[in-house]
Amino acid sequence: MSDYPTYLEVLNPEQRQAVLHTGKPLLILAGAGSGKTRVITTKIAWFIRERGVDPRSILAVTFTNKAAREMATRARQIDERAGDAMLRTFHSFGAWFLRRNGSLAGLDSGFVIYDDDDVVSLLSTIMENSPKAEVKECAYNISRAKDYFFDPDDPQLIKIDTRKKFREIYARYEQRMAEIGNVDFGDLIKKPVEILRSQPEVARRFRERFSVIMVDEYQDANVAQFRLLKELCGAETYVCVVGDDDQSIYRFRGAEVKNILEFPDRFSGADIIRLERNYRSTAPILKAASSVVNCNNDRLGKTLRAEKGDGPLPVLAYLPDQEHEASFCAEKIEKSVKSEKAKWSDWAVLYRTNAQSLGFETLFLRRGIPYRVVGSLKFYEREEIKDALALLSFLINPRDEVAFRRVVNKPTRGVGPVTVDKIVEASANEGGDLLKTGYKMELAAKARSGLNEFFKVIENAQSLLDKADGAVAEPTAEPRSDEGSPPDNKVKKSGGKKGKTKKHEELVSGEGLSVCVTQIVKDSGIAEYHRTQDEVTANQRLNNLQELVNAASLYAQSREGLLEFLEHIELDRSIDDRANASADTSGDPENSVTLITFHNTKGLEFRRVIMTGLEQGVFPRDGKNGEEMEEERRLFYVGATRAMDELYLTSCAVRRMYGRTMPSNPSVFLREIDRSCLRITGEKSYGYGTGQRPPWEQNSDTSGATYSRYAQTSQRENDAEKKAGWRRGQRLFHDDHGYGAVMEVRDSEDGPIVRVRFDTGRETRFLSEHQGRAYEKMGDDV
DNA sequence: TAGTTTTAAGTTTTT
């Protein structure tokens, strides 16, 4: 029928047209599930095979590491040589660029990337007396400013922050960052653009290097990223971007849908190809999703056809509360698996905020449903992990003020903030090197000896690295193209009996870089410090540190390897949290239910999807209107179009927030969905869609005013103590937990609640009238 | 200054 080789034969005409397109810039408007990844990967392979393009001169940019990895895998399946193409996220490309060319912007190649928390820490040293919330807002605004490519002196800055002093703060921040020699996320895009603009020679080199540039998820590009693309494209460069305006969900991060709308203007002579055949979802699912996003005004508009045809209607379950919501999900999933209609991994539970995952996790754990939580960054936000990383960062860059502040006095060495301030200030004259300055400075005796202790740790670590550098001559000139997160099997589960407190094991080192890291972390006393804090959490913290150490074993034992390790952690935090995750519900992470935020689902697909929390205030979130409301609709669209076969929606009548139960209304999205493609289960008779609220909602509407969180005065606390027969400070003994003391006695609807902290660090609470018997009062108060 | 206790505050979404 045709002369196309098989890998092209399998494409539909539009897809093939997109793959074979050359000569002019190309914009591919690709609806959800229309096979855009297939087009990009095929196009890469095609260029290599049919056009003799050197794989190394192909650059494909995505927004997530997950997407980059998937693209690499799939392209290689078509042609092995595609593995040599550069497939990266914008940010990792930026980092790669700056390691090589950063010196042109005064940047040492050993820079460390600051995450948002580090930025806030640095900023709070600049905005000394401001409350934390204000500092955070400022950090956010600086980040936005960089997304829009605004310098501190840019007049347009007022669009982001109208306060006069913002300009100053931004300028000071930039200056401090330059002195420290590190970069933030925004710099990874902005600085390369600046270099490319100011150094024509470099620009020429890069335009020569990359003859084909492709960008995925183009609707999520911000202004700075657009500029970077523009700078990389020379007259000869073939540029192709793929996107879908209906799936733009990162406005809050500076994404500009305008980029995609204006592409034909910015890249003159561009062709546009539309992919409107959806191969993923059934017709009713697609219709339901479209009917919501159709309510948006600001869109190009397109008609997606479901190639799959008919299927079961999406189901809306209207439920009383979160507990029912979780068990609804559990039952649906269990039933389908037991009847062998589906596997665990066919299912995904979607929610708006990460916090919502908790309810599902606890129930799934109890019912033995294997699950994995995608995304939540918990692991790297843990104190002990941040401590260890700060220590390692400081080894790489002794000018890193933020890292220094974090670890110098941990464990306590008598070096307080006053001393630290002094050192930082003095270091300004020494080129910012905190080590050098610290050695020379005159200090009070206590601070002196403490600082020396810390320096001893650093020295030992340095010589460890020096030795490693000498022994393993590993230049790692080119980054590995298959840079992925560590394969699961390599990270062995750390020891320790679950749940029970037992003697802590030492950190165990594996191979590679982990040898050094283990030694350094042990030396530093960080592990020891956390061990002394609280015995119960200490166990977990040690396990976490062990995880970190394990992850290091994949890197070379050298400074270079350490740098790579740190960079990888900053740029890709997606490795899931094994310490907490479904630890023992099942051994096989490949066969478990996915718990995930709507945002994180982009680019993924599942046979069966449950979208949860469809309530006003939750999804869409509070205070969304106008453009932001349109973004929420797009988010709904993204979520719904992940489903291949079956789609479920849940909405609760009441929801617990901040520990209080509040009535909630059904999401407006439920009203916007075309009624012909929705089946309502459960309490359908309660007037869904008529604006009338279901009965339990009306009854339980004792509404907010009566809940006063601060009602209990110390006087009332006294009453509670009398009623309970327990008072604060009372020592006690419990058969299972041992000795402890009463921390707090509080009144509740069910009677007085006594909170106990045991000497092991564990905390429990009990109702005095019911469970009081298990607690034996002991004589000596504290 | 270090460690503890009391009080306030908060939940988007992510590279």
Place this chain on the structure above:
DNA sequence: CTTAAAACTA
């Protein structure tokens, strides 16, 4: 409810 910041004490 959980966590972070402020306030207090030794």
